[in-house]
Amino acid sequence: MKGLPLEKGIIYETIVSTFDEKGKPNAAPMGISIDSNGDLILRAFFQTDTYQNMHQSKICVINFTCNPELFVICALFQDELPEESFKKITKISAPVLKECINRYIIAEVKNEKIELERAIFECKIVQFQIKEDFYPPYTRAFSSLLEILIHTTRVLHFSKTKGSTSPEVIRLMELIKYHANVIERVSFDNLIYNQLVDKILEKISSEIE
Ligand SMILES: Cc1cc2nc3c(=O)[nH]c(=O)nc-3n(C[C@H](O)[C@H](O)[C@H](O)COP(=O)(O)O)c2cc1C
Known part of the structure; x- marks a missing residue:
């Protein structure tokens, strides 16, 4: 997508935020890549809440950060992440991390495939917010x-x-x-x-x- 500073064929480490079916926000580190069609690819293990939430809501927010603490908390200590860390995006059924309000992508699931123990979500980038101070995402x-x-x-x-x-x-x-x-x-x-x-x-x- 024009203006999006992501190269194709390389996995970037991001934090993916979603809502569960009751509207509770969730955030977890996930690798994403852009394929040759410009679609965003995310591989989520079936046991993750992110998988469940994306399977059900068909949408997620890809948050870009290099904050090490946020990666650790979202991977292993999610109870320590208060709901106030998230912001609802108007008309979108996925939250953004407030800390990443200037650096995120909204991705809508187009297709879901199965690969051993995980799902491959092929997503359309529907909107992104990338401010000028955006640094290349972590790889x-x-x-x-x-x-x-x-x-x-x-x-x-x-x-x-x-x-x-x-x-x-x-x-x-x-x-x-x-x-x-x-x-x-x-x-x-x-x-x-x-x-x-x-x-x-x-x-x-x-x-x-
Ligand atoms: C840098 C990093 C990248 C990760 N990438 C993935 C990934 O691509 N797919 C996946 O299923 N889990 C990945 N994980 C593991 C999940 O973040 C971890 O299992 C997390 O607890 C899942 O949370 P959830 O159940 O709330 O979705 C990654 C972890 C780290 C630290």
């Missing part, structure tokens, strides 16, 4: 890339001082592999992160025997 691809970079600088150092088969280098290479795998999973259709990982891995190969 694990970026944090894993930083981990790879840090570990790589240490690999290059330790391979010279301790040898390329030293336990330190082997452990760091395992961490690099782990994070490269995360990047592959969360930025499946997004070339840039995968290209950067390849570039870094080539540098490691060329510099250590």
Whole structure:
């Protein structure tokens, strides 16, 4: 959708807010992505309240935040999130987190598919509120890339001082592999992160025997 600063084929970590059938607000961290048709894709495990609420109301609000406390509370300590943290949006049967009032998307469920233990919701973006101070939404691809970079600088150092088969280098290479795998999973259709990982891995190969 024009004006929406989200790239296709990459999972962003967001907080999804919904109402249950009695109108009680709920918020939970969920990964979202934009597919090649411009639809918003959300995969929710069947046991989550978010799944139940979206299945029933066919609508949700995608809240963008980098507030670590909000992620922790919404994932594990939802009782600590008071109802006053939410605001009802006129004519929409889903609430927004007040903290994200300048950074949210309203998504309407177009289609629901089943994938093992979860539902894949294909949603139409019906409205969004993105103010100028919007920063790129959080993606694990970026944090894993930083981990790879840090570990790589240490690999290059330790391979010279301790040898390329030293336990330190082997452990760091395992961490690099782990994070490269995360990047592959969360930025499946997004070339840039995968290209950067390849570039870094080539540098490691060329510099250590
Ligand atoms: C960063 C992050 C991303 C998550 N992404 C998903 C997801 O895409 N789908 C899902 O079902 N659960 C996901 N979870 C787990 C749910 O947030 C968690 O199970 C939550 O308690 C569900 O709350 P609910 O039952 O109120 O929906 C994620 C958790 C975190 C911390």
